[in-house]
Amino acid sequence: MNDFDQLLKTLSSIVLQSSPLIIAVCGETITERSGLINLSLDGTMLLAAMTGFAVGLKTNSLILGFLAAALVGMLFALVVAFGSIRLKQSQVAIGFVLTLLGDDLSAFLGQNFSRIPGPFVMKVGIPILKDIPILGSLFFDQDPVVYFAFLLVGLTWWFLFRTQPGLKLRGIGERPEAAFARGVKVNRMRYIYAVVGGGLVGISGAAYSLNVKLGWSEGHTRGLGWIALAIVIFGGWSPIRGAIGALLFGATKALATILQRTFPQVSVVAFNAIPWIMMIAVLLVSTSELTERFINLMPVSWRHPLRRFLRVTAPMALGTPFRED
Amino acid sequence: VAAKIIHIKPLISRIIAALTPVLATLAAFGIFALILMAMGANPIEAYGALVEGAMGSPNAIADTLVKATPLLLIGLGICIAFRGGVTNIGGEGQLIVGALAATLLGLVFPEAPGYVIIPLALLMGFLAGAVWGGIPGVLKAYFNVNEILSTIMMNQIAVQGMNYLLREPMIDPAQLESASRIPQTARLARAFDLPRLVPTRLHLGALLAVIAAVLVFIFLWRTTIGYRIRAVGLNADAARYAGINVKRYMVLSLLLSGAFGGLAGAVQVYGVTHRMFTDGSAAGFTGGAGFNGIVAALFGQLHPIGTIPAAILFGALLVGANKLQRVVQVPSALVTALNGLVVVFVVSSEIWRRRQAKQRQRAEAEDESTMSKEIIGTASPGGKET
Numbered sequence: 001m002n003d004f005d006q007l008l009k010t011l012s013s014i015v016l017q018s019s020p021l022i023i024a025v026c027g028e029t030i031t032e033r034s035g036l037i038n039l040s041l042d043g044t045m046l047l048a049a050m051t052g053f054a055v056g057l058k059t060n061s062l063i064l065g066f067l068a069a070a071l072v073g074m075l076f077a078l079v080v081a082f083g084s085i086r087l088k089q090s091q092v093a094i095g096f097v098l099t100l101l102g103d104d105l106s107a108f109l110g111q112n113f114s115r116i117p118g119p120f121v122m123k124v125g126i127p128i129l130k131d132i133p134i135l136g137s138l139f140f141d142q143d144p145v146v147y148f149a150f151l152l153v154g155l156t157w158w159f160l161f162r163t164q165p166g167l168k169l170r171g172i173g174e175r176p177e178a179a180f181a182r183g184v185k186v187n188r189m190r191y192i193y194a195v196v197g198g199g200l201v202g203i204s205g206a207a208y209s210l211n212v213k214l215g216w217s218e219g220h221t222r223g224l225g226w227i228a229l230a231i232v233i234f235g236g237w238s239p240i241r242g243a244i245g246a247l248l249f250g251a252t253k254a255l256a257t258i259l260q261r262t263f264p265q266v267s268v269v270a271f272n273a274i275p276w277i278m279m280i281a282v283l284l285v286s287t288s289e290l291t292e293r294f295i296n297l298m299p300v301s302w303r304h305p306l307r308r309f310l311r312v313t314a315p316m317a318l319g320t321p322f323r324e325d
Numbered sequence: 326v327a328a329k330i331i332h333i334k335p336l337i338s339r340i341i342a343a344l345t346p347v348l349a350t351l352a353a354f355g356i357f358a359l360i361l362m363a364m365g366a367n368p369i370e371a372y373g374a375l376v377e378g379a380m381g382s383p384n385a386i387a388d389t390l391v392k393a394t395p396l397l398l399i400g401l402g403i404c405i406a407f408r409g410g411v412t413n414i415g416g417e418g419q420l421i422v423g424a425l426a427a428t429l430l431g432l433v434f435p436e437a438p439g440y441v442i443i444p445l446a447l448l449m450g451f452l453a454g455a456v457w458g459g460i461p462g463v464l465k466a467y468f469n470v471n472e473i474l475s476t477i478m479m480n481q482i483a484v485q486g487m488n489y490l491l492r493e494p495m496i497d498p499a500q501l502e503s504a505s506r507i508p509q510t511a512r513l514a515r516a517f518d519l520p521r522l523v524p525t526r527l528h529l530g531a532l533l534a535v536i537a538a539v540l541v542f543i544f545l546w547r548t549t550i551g552y553r554i555r556a557v558g559l560n561a562d563a564a565r566y567a568g569i570n571v572k573r574y575m576v577l578s579l580l581l582s583g584a585f586g587g588l589a590g591a592v593q594v595y596g597v598t599h600r601m602f603t604d605g606s607a608a609g610f611t612g613g614a615g616f617n618g619i620v621a622a623l624f625g626q627l628h629p630i631g632t633i634p635a636a637i638l639f640g641a642l643l644v645g646a647n648k649l650q651r652v653v654q655v656p657s658a659l660v661t662a663l664n665g666l667v668v669v670f671v672v673s674s675e676i677w678r679r680r681q682a683k684q685r686q687r688a689e690a691e692d693e694s695t696m697s698k699e700i701i702g703t704a705s706p707g708g709k710e711t
Contacts, residue, residue, distance in 0.1 A: 039473065092412055092473065093623060100616055104664065219606070226477045233471060267493060273485035276478045280464070283475065288468035 010254055012138050018243075018250035019142075019149040020207035024228040025235060025242040026149075026156045027200025031077065033160060033237055034193040035173040035317040038080045039095025042225025043102020044198065045205035048072045050110035052206025053216040057118040065119070066206045073202020074195045076102065081194035084321055085187045091319060099225070107218045114217050121145050121211040145211045149243075152200070156239040169193060173315035176322040186322045204228070230279045234286055236312030245282075252278055286312045346624055350638070353670040357663050366653040378648020379641035387525030391597060393640030395420065395589040395611075397534040399618025400625060400632040401541045402458070402585030407627050408545060409578025410558030411465060413458060415476030416586045416615030417607040418483030422457045423450035423587025424594045424610070425487060425495075428601045431513040431594075432495065439516040443595060446517070447533075450591025451584045457483065458583015459576060466572035472579065480615070484607045491603045509602035519596040530592035534636075537585070541629040554578050586615065612643075617664070642667065 024041065031038050038044075048069035056065025076098055083094040121143045129140040139150065160166040169189065171179040176186045208221045231249060235242025256271040285291055295306045358368035380386045399416045406413035427446040434442060457479055464470035488508065497511040519528040545551035556564040557574045565571045593614075594601060603609055621639050625631030642664055649655070 096414060096619065097623075100620070223481065226474065230474050230478070233474070267489050269485040269489040269492075272488075273482050276481040276485075280470065280475055280478050283470045284464065284468050287470055290468060 008134065008137055010258075012142070014247065014250040014254050015138055016142060016146055017212055017253070018246045019146045020204040020212055021224065021228055021231065021246040021249065022149040022243045023145075023152060023207055024201050024204035024225070025231050025246055026152050026239045027073070027197040027204065028228060028232045029197075029235065029237055029239050029242055030156060030160075030169070030200070031194050031197030032232060032318055033173045033315055034169055034190045035176060035315055035320065035322070036081060036084060036190050036194050037091045037095065037319050038077050038194060038198060038201070039092055039229070040076050040080060040098035040102060040225075041201055041228055042222065043099035043106075044073050044076045044201050045102075045208070045221045045225045045228075046106040046219070047076070047102040047109075048202035048205030049209040049221050050106040050113065050205075050216050052202075053118055053209035054110065054113045056206075056210055057113065057116075060119060062119055062121060062210060065210055066203055069206030070199040070202040073198040073200065073205070075198075077194040077198020077201070078191070080198075081191050085190060088321055091321075103219070103222065106220075110216050110218065115215065118215060119210065120214050143211060145207050149207075153239045153243045160239070170315070172322075173317055176317050180322070180324060185324075187324055190322075201225075201228075227275070227279065230283060233312065233314070234279075234282050236286070237315060241312075249275065249278075285310060346626075346635070349670040350667055353663070353667040356670075357666055361653070361655065364655060366655060371649050371653045371655075374652035375642075375645035375649045377645075379645030383523070384525050385644065387523070387527035388644045389637065389641045390531045391526055391528065391640075392643045393636040394528075394531045394534045394596070395593050395614040396618045396621045396639050397538060397632060397636035398585050398589035398592065399615055400622035400636055401534075401538055401629055402454075402582035402589075403619050403622035404541060404625075404627050404629050404632060405545065405554065405585070406458075406578050406582035407622070408558045409554040409574060409582075410561060411462070411575055411578050411582075412473045413461075413476050413579055413582045413586075414473060414616070414619060415458065415461060415479045415583065416589075416618050417611050417613075418476070418480035418615070419454040419457045419583040419586025420590040420593070420611050420615050421480075421483040421487050421607065423454040423590030424601055425490060425590070426450055426453035426587070427591035428510055428513065428594050429495065431517050432510060435514045439514075439518075442517050443519065446595055447588060447591045450587040450589075450594075452587070454587015454590065455580045455584035458586065459580035462576035462579030462583075465579065466575040476579075480607060484603075484605075487601070487603050487610070488605060491601060495601070497600075507602070510600045512600045513595070517595060518599060519592070526597075528596035530596040533592065535633060537588070538629045538633050541585075545629065550577070586618075589614065589618070617643075620664075639664070639667075 024045065028038060028041060051072045052065040052069030055068035056062055059065070079098060080091060080094050083089040084091040123141070123143045125141040126147075130136045132140065139146075158166075160170060168179060168184050171182075172184060172186045172189050180186050205221060208224070209216050213220065227249060228246075231242055231245040234245040252275055256274050260266070260268060260271045291310050292307075295303050295310065298306055354372070358372070361368045361371050378385060379389050399420065402416065402419070403413060427450040430446045430449050431442060458476075461470070461472045461475040461479055464475050465472040491508040491510060492506075495510050496506070497509055499511065500507050500509065519530050521528055522532060543551075545555060553564070553569050554574055554577065556567070556569060557571050557578070561571050564574075590611075593611075598610075601610065607615070617639055618636070621635040622632050624638070625633070625635035646663065
């Protein structure tokens, strides 16, 4: 019984820990589905985490903190979109430079907010639902940010795959020429979805500093933006798969912590390296031709489900600017 | 006369193009001056301190050049990768593994003569970096793994590897006995220190880096392999039809790119730090050179020769910033923000420059079509393409 409680506690902490990543993955999925890559995630999340915490602390309002963080994310995304669409610049270069800038700026502006206690989101159990055995304590005895993350996954999926604007959004990421011929304002839509996605990435930064990894210190969320970018690929640009990826990533980290306690003789760094090696392995499996060959060795009836499970394909126009003339 | 004017016009626009980063830098300094004034500091005094710190004395100039050396070496690798159409942001990791390999060699053979160990160590660094860059290259070319993400992941793996090696197998025996156990190696034998060029901290590595820049220029623009790398970068499909093994050249670009990162690490250890140490993060050892080198290369317009002044500028900023901070008492992070500001302005000027250059590019399109003809000309008849 005690072991079981312990397990439940670990699992619910995995759900909590993964929630910011889920938000970031949803945001970036929306942006990339429109054909634009916002590579600045790591810097955006750092600056948003710092801003969210600072604003939350100064105004004593969590809502304002999250809003400020979202604004930071929108602003960075706008720069990427403007540079790529209007100025026809390399999205990768702009995103990378913004990554460095966000990191530097967060370190500079956040000096006075470093390592001090501040506001944080309180846990709010959902009545009735939280009393469901197991699932209740995993998903319904959490805080609003976690609920937001899971609602967002559902909403994003519904929007992308079940609505008319979502169809257009996928269209401009797959075949912008065709969408344009049908009267879709490709580049205007890309601006909009870059900003929407960026806002969500910003919120994910604040979800760290105000909820999951409380407070601020230099390099608070460093590296997690890159993880989110990798999970978007693993998720095959689908929010549900992406959320599963984020949860799996959280689970791997938790497992590494447990293993570390079980095998203290193995160096800590071996466990620290696991998530990164795993990310490369995951990208390898989901994008490599080798997997395709492996699938073709399987019985015919297995191939389709296996392919759906293992393989992902990027939006066809991902990373390619579109000229409306 | 008309013919002359036609020749002069592109020349002028080329000069303007080359000057835009400089103008952008000046603009960034202007904005930074406003920030300084807002913080109550005198910008003239501040910039005086910056210049003084970066080149006020032979020692300051030497320090600037020493800081510029790893930026230049990393930047050269970036030039190769970007010209080859692949993105390498794994400079930090490549620098670290290069430094580790070179340090290991020096620690294993402490008694060997310097003239044997130094070249071997640089070679070791070069090779280790090549492996670290080559892995994402193979993953990209043959397994379709996004190289931007894999190089970033390789950075993290390198950092963890460094932390492990410096805390356990490679730790200084003296640290093992003391209670503090600072994660660093023993100091390498003094015989292995890179020779000083003049009686300052300026070491041979700076000269090597400049020679390397010239070699990379010759390699990319005057050899068949370099030509093919650029052809793949310009248009992979055209290169493929011309019989170039695109995958192989992608691997080669990333591999060489990583090799220069590794060389930067070896030079850093043998020329400056003489040992390896870690504070747990990558920047603790590299000082962010792996990332700043990318910026220097972009600043130098991805040209090996252009990267030389760009690296020196960033080296000067890094060195001068220390002095600036001491004199006008501004927080150190503001100084990194100055670097960020310069970067943003340079990139936005690059954006402007490209728009200006667009018409020029149209004119040069004819040259490019000549180039693809040349590519077809160099294709070997038996060249198999996957």
